[in-house]
Amino acid sequence: MTARFLEHVLPGAGDKVFAFSTTRHGGCGSGAYATLNCTPYVGDDPATVERNLDLLLGSFPQRPRQLLMPQQTHGIGLAHVDEAFLALPSDMRHGLLQGIDALVTGVPGVCVAVSTADCIPVLLADVTHGAVAAVHAGWRGTLAGVVPHTLQAMTRLYGTRPAEDLAACIGPGISAAAFEVGQEVADLFAGAGFPMADIAYTDASTGKPHIDLPAANRLQLLGSGLPPERICISGLCTYTRCDDFFSARRLGIKSGRMLSGIMWR
16 A cells, blocks of 8 residues: 655755645545544544555655644644754653744654645745744734745744745645635735735625635745745646545545645755
8 A cells, every 4th residue: 555645846955845735545544534644633543544544654755854743723833843842752742842833953754744624835945044944824824924824933943034044835725715714704805914915805695704724825935025936836626626635615524634735855
């Protein structure tokens, strides 16, 4: 059995980094967790999750020294994974990963990852200073600026210059066509200063607003200084392709999650 994942190529990063998003193929599990759920926080059988993680890591071109994922809260909490963090006892590391939506590391061979099932995974690489980040950007995190917050942390920790050093990938997530929201959510984005003509529209048949989360995160990357040619977007919708990717809107909250991660080789 071979775990199947998408390998992302970040513009300008070459083979310095390995970045991926998992699919629903090549793993274990049943029902809404079938297959290849690698996230321990969503009610799946722990033994199945461990088996899937082992299958996934064994399918990588280079097995990571360690793979770390946080328990997310749709906020802007960030954890810095350095050698001091890795030297902590496992229970302390676990505690520091609670309530976190972005992980940053400059340790080669350490894979940082986030779990999504319609939310947007954003993977970042500083190709000059050897730092990478994985960001979970749902609508609340996007609204709160989790991606710009992560870029600011990378600048503080590693001296990252977004315009010169960074490459980014926006992985599979829910598309604008599938992401219908209430007017109150659209009003929050408008109130936060997002250019609504670029990230939203109203469906003529339903009168309901739709938000384009990949576009909103791309605009935040551009606003932070990344050149457009250094940003890749998968363009894959988890909702419409729920046979290939987990979608909480299609499968329910008690379902599997895809894992998107990145590491410096």
